[in-house]
Amino acid sequence: MTRADESPRSGPPSPFAGVPMHPGEDLVAAGGVLGPALVLEAYRHGIFPWYDADDPVLWWSPDPRAILPLEAVHVPRRLERTIASAGFRLSRNEAFGAVVAACDERRPDGTWIHAAMQACYGALHGEGHAHSLEVWQGEALVGGIYGVAFGAGFAAESMFHRVRDASKVALVSLVRHLRAQGFALLDVQFMTEHLAQFGCVEIPREDYLQRVAAVRDRDVRF
Secondary structure: OOOOOOOOOOOOOOOOOOOOOOOOOOEEEEOOOOOHHHHHHHHOOOOEEOOOOOOOOEEEOOOOEEEOOOOOOOOOHHHHHHHHHOOOEEEEOOOHHHHHHHHHHOOOOOOOOOHHHHHHHHHHHHOOOEEEEEEEEOOEEEEEEEEEEEOOEEEEEEEEEOOOOHHHHHHHHHHHHHHHHOOOEEEEEOOOHHHHOOOOEEEOHHHHHHHHHHHOOOOOOO
8 A cells, every 4th residue: 555655656655745744844855955756756756846046955744735626626707707708818837937037026915936946846847747728818928837747746836917807817727737637636735815815725734735636646637
């Protein structure tokens, strides 16, 4: 039987297998060298990096964990009208680097999407693991969202907007695309008031880890 923190893949054990996780403690490890292979393995074990440029790499697995149920997302009527009539153009993986950089610019709570993070996620994008969804008005990039795919799971990292509702349009469009592609899990890490309006829920970390173990080796393409 495979435990929730073990990978069935052959090869050496994951550095994240068996990481101690105490109830209610979100920070589970520190250190290491940030790189695409290590970060992807972290996501496959329900863990992600989040740290300031001057700090060691910090690895997190929130308890509880926030997810957006793909089959039960609530889209407000006003937003549906906006999606239908605002004239946005949507694209996928057309401007990944610009989306990540814009997410960094638009965050009032710090600059954790620093140069090392941008380089790492850019490498993950180049390897086909990290993806973006863009929202355009004409030639202007006005919103977007990016994250990491692992099997049939997707971890949404950050989103931004430059015009009203553009980030919401990006999120709804991402959900609909993931459903169409056969994804089964959308991780949003932490509950926020913004996400709650779409039906975001919190679940115990152990439940989340079991869901990750069930989806991470499925052959689903973004």
